Amino acid sequence: MAQDIAFSYPGRDVLSHVDVAVSPGTRLGVVGENGTGKSTLLRVLSGELAPSRGTVQREGSLAVVEQEMAAPPGVTVGDVVDASLRALRAVVTELDAAADAFDHETGDLAAYGEILARVEHLAAWDADRRVDVALTRLGACRDRERELATLSVGQRFRVRLACRLAERSDLLLLDEPTNHLDDAGLDYLTGELLAWRGGVVAVTHDRELLDDVATEILDLDPSVDGRPVLYGQPGYLSYRFAKNQAVQKWRRRYRSERERAAKLAAILDRSYENLSDEWRPPKGSDKHRRATRARQHVKSADRLAQKLEETAVEVPVPPLELVFPELVAMSPGWSPAEPVLEVRSPRVVAPSGAVRLDLPGTRVAVPPSGRLLVIGANGSGKSTLLAALAGALPLDRGTRTVVDGARVGAVTQEGAPVPTDVTGFDAYAREALDLLEAGELDPDHLVPVAFLGLLTEEDLDRPLTELSAGQRRRFDLARALLHVPHLLLLDEPTNHLSIDLVDELTQALRVTPAAVVVATHDRRMRAELADWPVLDLTPSR
Known part of the structure; x- marks a missing residue:
C-alpha cells in the first residue's frame, strides 16, 4: 500500500498525490503519458527510490521486471536463473532439513507446518520446471551457458521475465511486459497473470493486456484537479470511455x-x-x-x-492532442500504377553470418496510398524487412527500387541515435538541414515539430538525453513526419507510447493519404488494421 506518494527529480516534479492499494488478486494497470512517472512509481513501490512525501508499506516477497536489463561480462543465462530461484531452493532445503531433524514426539509441529505451507504456496519443488516452461513459452534463450552480453535487449528481457514468473512472488511489478513478446508469449503471460495469486502492478501501453487482465486502471496523466485518477471498472474500453x-x-x-x-x-x-x-x-x-x-x-x-x-477559475491546460499533418500520396508526374517503393527477393545476412531475412521469390510493393501490415513471431525478420525497405540495411540479394523523388519516413525500434546535449528543437533543425541538402525536403512542405502535439515546447528545449524513452519515441515519430513523407515505415509503433497517443495514431494512419507499412505485435492495433493487406513472416512448419 502506498499513500499520498510524491517524488521529484532535481528541478522536476514527477509524482504527486498517488495512492496505490494492491491486495492478493489485484491486477493494477498503470497508464499515462510519457514522462508522467510510471516507471518511477514502480521504483518507489519496490523500495529502490524513497518518496519525497508519503509512505509505502509492503508485505511478502517482491519481484520486479524493468524494461532494460544490464549484461555484465561473463554473466550467463544460468546465473540469472540460479539467482532468481535461490530463495525458492533455500525454502526446499529448509524443509528437507526440518523433516530430517523432526522428532515426532517432541518436535514443533506448528513450525514444521509453517515451512511446509510456504513450500506449497510457492510450489518451490517445481521451480526449475516452471523456469524451463516459461523460457520455452516466452521464446527465451534456454542455453544456461549463453552469456547475456550475446543476447539482444528483447532476449534478455524474456529471460528475466521467465525467471520472475517462476518465482511466484507475493507482489509482481512489471514495466512494459509485452514490448518484446510475440503472440505465443503474450498468451502465456496473460494466462500467468490471470492465475497469479498475489498482487500485480503492470505499467503497460498494451490495450489488449489491460482488457484481458486489469481489475482496475491507475492513470497518472494530470486530471483537471492535478491528481491521478483510479478507474475501478475492469476493461480497457470502460476506462477509455470514462477518460x-x-x-x-x-x-x-x-x-x-x-x-x-x-x-x-x-x-x-x-x-x-x-x-x-x-x-x-x-x-x-x-x-x-x-x-x-x-x-x-x-x-x-x-x-x-x-x-x-x-x-476566474484556474483551469490547467488540457493534455496534448496529436495533430497529424496533411501528408500526400504522390508527386507530379508519378503513375498511380507505379509503386512508391518495392523490394524483390530480399536477403539480409548479419556480419556474424546469420541469416536475418530471406524471402526468395517474394515481391513487396507499396503503391501510392498503399497499406501493409507486417506480422510474425520474434526473430522472423519484421524489423529487418522494414530496415531494408527504408534503405538502412543493404541487401545481400535482391533489389530495392524507389520512385524518383519519393520521401520515406521511418521509425525503428531502436530509434535514431541521440546526440549528447542537443535539444529537440536543435536536433529537428539539423535533420531538416540534412534532408534539404540531400534534396529530400521541400522547404514549402516542412512540419514544425511543435505543431504535432507530440512534445511540449518545454520538452523540446531540453537535451534529448534527458527525455524518457517514450518522449524520445515521440520525437522519432515527429522526425519521420518532418519532410511530409509519401511513405511511412513504422516498426512496433506502439512501443513506449501512451495508449492515448496509440489510439490517436492508429486513427491517423487509417486515413492519411500517404502509404503506410506497419510491423507490430500489438494485438489491438492488428485488430484495428485487420482490413489491411498482411505479410506474415512466420516460417511455415
Whole structure:
C-alpha cells in the first residue's frame, strides 16, 4: 500500500498525490503519458527510490521486471536463473532439513507446518520446471551457458521475465511486459497473470493486456484537479470511455474559461483607455469636476478588475492532442500504377553470418496510398524487412527500387541515435538541414515539430538525453513526419507510447493519404488494421 506518494527529480516534479492499494488478486494497470512517472512509481513501490512525501508499506516477497536489463561480462543465462530461484531452493532445503531433524514426539509441529505451507504456496519443488516452461513459452534463450552480453535487449528481457514468473512472488511489478513478446508469449503471460495469486502492478501501453487482465486502471496523466485518477471498472474500453468523457469536459471548460477571461479583459482594457477621453467634461469646466469624474472611471475599472480576479477559475491546460499533418500520396508526374517503393527477393545476412531475412521469390510493393501490415513471431525478420525497405540495411540479394523523388519516413525500434546535449528543437533543425541538402525536403512542405502535439515546447528545449524513452519515441515519430513523407515505415509503433497517443495514431494512419507499412505485435492495433493487406513472416512448419 502506498499513500499520498510524491517524488521529484532535481528541478522536476514527477509524482504527486498517488495512492496505490494492491491486495492478493489485484491486477493494477498503470497508464499515462510519457514522462508522467510510471516507471518511477514502480521504483518507489519496490523500495529502490524513497518518496519525497508519503509512505509505502509492503508485505511478502517482491519481484520486479524493468524494461532494460544490464549484461555484465561473463554473466550467463544460468546465473540469472540460479539467482532468481535461490530463495525458492533455500525454502526446499529448509524443509528437507526440518523433516530430517523432526522428532515426532517432541518436535514443533506448528513450525514444521509453517515451512511446509510456504513450500506449497510457492510450489518451490517445481521451480526449475516452471523456469524451463516459461523460457520455452516466452521464446527465451534456454542455453544456461549463453552469456547475456550475446543476447539482444528483447532476449534478455524474456529471460528475466521467465525467471520472475517462476518465482511466484507475493507482489509482481512489471514495466512494459509485452514490448518484446510475440503472440505465443503474450498468451502465456496473460494466462500467468490471470492465475497469479498475489498482487500485480503492470505499467503497460498494451490495450489488449489491460482488457484481458486489469481489475482496475491507475492513470497518472494530470486530471483537471492535478491528481491521478483510479478507474475501478475492469476493461480497457470502460476506462477509455470514462477518460474521453472527462478530457472532453476539461477541454470545453478550458476553452470557456479562456473565452470568458479574454472578454472581461477586453472590457477592462477599454475602460482604462476611456480614461484618456470619455471622462473629460466640456472645455472650460473646473479641474475639480475633471478629477471627480476621473476617479469614478478608475473605480469602475478597478471594480471590473476585481470581478475578473474573483470569478476566474484556474483551469490547467488540457493534455496534448496529436495533430497529424496533411501528408500526400504522390508527386507530379508519378503513375498511380507505379509503386512508391518495392523490394524483390530480399536477403539480409548479419556480419556474424546469420541469416536475418530471406524471402526468395517474394515481391513487396507499396503503391501510392498503399497499406501493409507486417506480422510474425520474434526473430522472423519484421524489423529487418522494414530496415531494408527504408534503405538502412543493404541487401545481400535482391533489389530495392524507389520512385524518383519519393520521401520515406521511418521509425525503428531502436530509434535514431541521440546526440549528447542537443535539444529537440536543435536536433529537428539539423535533420531538416540534412534532408534539404540531400534534396529530400521541400522547404514549402516542412512540419514544425511543435505543431504535432507530440512534445511540449518545454520538452523540446531540453537535451534529448534527458527525455524518457517514450518522449524520445515521440520525437522519432515527429522526425519521420518532418519532410511530409509519401511513405511511412513504422516498426512496433506502439512501443513506449501512451495508449492515448496509440489510439490517436492508429486513427491517423487509417486515413492519411500517404502509404503506410506497419510491423507490430500489438494485438489491438492488428485488430484495428485487420482490413489491411498482411505479410506474415512466420516460417511455415
